[in-house]
Amino acid sequence: MPIAPVEDRVGIAEGSLVDPGLGGREGERSLGFALAHLAHRSLLRELLLTPKPGLVDRRNCGSHRDMDLSSFLASARAIAPWFRRFFERGLEGCAVPADLFLAGIRADGMACERVMLHATGGVNTHKGSIFAFGLLCAAAGRLAGQGRALRREPLCAEVAAICAEVVGELRRPGEAGTAGEHLYRRHGLTGARGEAASGFATVRNHALPAFERLRPHGPRMALHAALLELLAFNPDTNVVSRGGLAGLAFLQGEAMRLRRDGGVAAPDYLHRLAALDDGAIRRNLSPGGSADLLAVTWFLAHLPATTPYRVPCH
Numbered sequence: 001m002p003i004a005p006v007e008d009r010v011g012i013a014e015g016s017l018v019d020p021g022l023g024g025r026e027g028e029r030s031l032g033f034a035l036a037h038l039a040h041r042s043l044l045r046e047l048l049l050t051p052k053p054g055l056v057d058r059r060n061c062g063s064h065r066d067m068d069l070s071s072f073l074a075s076a077r078a079i080a081p082w083f084r085r086f087f088e089r090g091l092e093g094c095a096v097p098a099d100l101f102l103a104g105i106r107a108d109g110m111a112c113e114r115v116m117l118h119a120t121g122g123v124n125t126h127k128g129s130i131f132a133f134g135l136l137c138a139a140a141g142r143l144a145g146q147g148r149a150l151r152r153e154p155l156c157a158e159v160a161a162i163c164a165e166v167v168g169e170l171r172r173p174g175e176a177g178t179a180g181e182h183l184y185r186r187h188g189l190t191g192a193r194g195e196a197a198s199g200f201a202t203v204r205n206h207a208l209p210a211f212e213r214l215r216p217h218g219p220r221m222a223l224h225a226a227l228l229e230l231l232a233f234n235p236d237t238n239v240v241s242r243g244g245l246a247g248l249a250f251l252q253g254e255a256m257r258l259r260r261d262g263g264v265a266a267p268d269y270l271h272r273l274a275a276l277d278d279g280a281i282r283r284n285l286s287p288g289g290s291a292d293l294l295a296v297t298w299f300l301a302h303l304p305a306t307t308p309y310r311v312p313c314h
């Protein structure tokens with residue numbers, strides 16, 4: 001089945017939605033709206049990128065029998081408004097010490113997960129995305145409230161500060177509840193928590209540089225270049241929970257081989273990605289965590305330019 005270059009026709013207009021003329025409370029409201037809109041667009045950009053090994057896209061449903069394109073569209077639409085709420089929570093709580101802040105938004109995160117599950121009929125589409133974008137939007141609200149400009153590095157550093165204790169949760173005694181907790185006990189993998197606590201280091205050190213290098217060649221090639229880096233370097237707990245460490249080694253090895261053979265510069269890269277998609281499906285592998293980080297890459301690459309415009313909160 002021919003793979004149609006579709007992302008450029010999705011009609012997602014990029015660019016800042018923040019009115020530079022706004023300041024104060026109006027400016028903050030506009031920034032919260034702009035970031036929630038950007039987070040939604042980032043989820044759609046990831047979803048529509050095609051092909052993606054083992055993941056839901058325009059070609060197929062990857063290694064999933066319980067979700068498809070419409071599940072993710074419904075899920076993204078349902079959770080997007082919540083990202084403004086996370087921004088507002090950050091604005092309100094900008095004076096709370098960073099390492100105490102997460103406890104105050106956990107209930108919002110759980111509530112947003114319930115909204116996702118309601119929208120998808122009980123299927124986990126964006127649990128990791130809710131965690132990542134909830135943190136990013138809340139951290140952005142904190143920066144705005146502290147009168148600090150919104151830039152990639154301070155934003156990711158603020159997420160890391162908020163998540164300073166989140167990996168420690170994995171070491172707590174007692175029965176492992178979630179997939180991530182089981183995989184930490186078994187393999188020492190820290191999953192979404194570890195990535196957030198590092199300030200999205202895999203995105204900053206691997207995916208974003210590849211994205212920026214290929215950006216002049218259009219969004220599809222830039223996103224595929226970033227995805228290849230994530231498949232090669234992200235210890236995705238989704239892949240391990242489905243295929244064990246052998247499954248992760250397969251996917252990372254194949255991504256490394258594609259990178260060595262020229263990556264997205266290779267003339268046949270789309271067909272090699274489609275072949276890897278078939279291989280991942282045969283092995284029931286789904287790099288859902290890398291999909292989330294691909295959306296985070298788009299988000300960080302399109303942050304609206306802002307200047308500090310409010311009295312720092314006390």
Ligand SMILES: CC(C)(COP(=O)(O)OP(=O)(O)OC[C@H]1O[C@@H](n2cnc3c(N)ncnc32)[C@H](O[C@H]2O[C@H](COP(=O)(O)OP(=O)(O)OP(=O)(O)O)[C@@H](O)[C@H]2O)[C@@H]1O)[C@@H](O)C(=O)NCCC(=O)NCCS
Nearest residue numbers: 109124125126127128129134178180191192195237288289
């Ligand atoms: C903090 C939590 C979100 C952690 O949850 P958990 O203990 O389960 O930890 P992880 O498994 O490590 O992560 C959960 C999801 O995060 C994504 N992920 C996995 N590895 C990484 C990574 N290295 N970097 C970043 N993100 C990662 C992944 O989510 C995506 O995959 C899911 C879809 O795939 P699928 O295979 O279908 O998943 P399942 O349905 O579980 O498997 P099947 O049953 O189908 O076989 C989808 O979620 C994608 O987003 C991981 O699944 C959580 O514990 C928590 O605290 N949540 C509350 C909210 C909160 O606190 N928010 C804070 C403020 S917003």
Ligand SMILES: Nc1ncnc2[nH]cnc12
Nearest residue numbers: 047055056125288291292
């Ligand atoms: N496109 C996708 N397919 C499967 N799991 C995902 N998690 C986030 N995006 C996904």
